[in-house]
Amino acid sequence: xxxxxxxxxxxxxxxxxxxxxxxxxxxxxxxxxxxxxxxxxxxxxxxxxxxxxxxxxxxxxxxxxxxxxxxxxxxxxxxxxxxxxxxxxxxxxxxxxxxxxxxxxxxxxxxxxxxxxxxxxxxxxxxxxxxxxxxxx
Ligand code: DQA
Numbered sequence: 499x500x501x502x503x504x505x506x507x508x509x510x511x512x513x514x515x516x517x518x519x520x521x522x523x524x525x526x527x528x529x530x531x532x533x534x535x536x537x538x539x540x541x542x543x544x545x546x547x548x549x550x551x552x553x554x555x556x557x558x559x560x561x562x563x564x565x566x567x568x569x570x571x572x573x574x575x576x577x578x579x580x581x582x583x584x585x586x587x588x589x590x591x592x593x594x595x596x597x598x599x600x601x602x603x604x605x606x607x608x609x610x611x612x613x614x615x616x617x618x619x620x621x622x623x624x625x626x627x628x629x630x631x632x633x634x635x
Contacts, residue, residue: 499538500563501631503529504555505545506571506580512596512624519597521623528624536631549573553583560587565634567627569594574609581610592630595620 505525508515513524525543533541542563544555552570559566566589570580574595584591591614598621599606612618617633619626 499565499635500540500542501565501567501634502559502563503541503543503627504552504559504566504568504570505543506552506569506573507547509569509571510545510547521596523624525624528627532628532631535628536635539631539635541631549577549579552577553579556580556583556587556591560589563589565589565631566591567594567630567634568592568611568615569596569627570611574599574611575605576610578610581614584611585614590616590634592616592633593618594626594630596623596626597621 509525512520513522529541529543546552546555552573568591570577573580593609593612593615609618619629622629
């Protein structure tokens with residue numbers, strides 16, 4: 499089984515960015531741990547700060563993997579283009595957020611993407627990616 503993780507803007511800064519919210523671990527380090535835990539699954543990872551690149555990545559990964567995990571970061575709350583791409587592809591997608599977006603500013607309470615996903619997980623730190631993988635399995 500192949501699972502592709504897609505991370506949106508500013509998530510390249512995990513470990514350094516607002517660590518009291520997002521934690522102290524870099525994402526590459528966490529992906530390495532996930533890969534060790536799920537050694538019978540191929541886990542790939544893509545990050546971009548650009549909306550169009552995230553749309554292209556969703557389109558291009560469709561048919562190549564059995565499941566995707568997306569954290570569209572701030573684009574979650576603004577991007578109809580990413581929502582349309584998730585809706586357009588046939589691969590199941592799980593939405594994740596590291597922080598509990600419902601405990602934060604009201605503009606973070608709405609997701610354009612969630613309605614087109616298998617499910618949405620937020621608020622458990624980096625563990626949300628692990629929970630998403632378990633859901634896809
Ligand atoms: C986030 C929550 C978003 O509101 C925010 O813009 C992010 C990260 C999270 O993982 O908690 O960049 O998606």
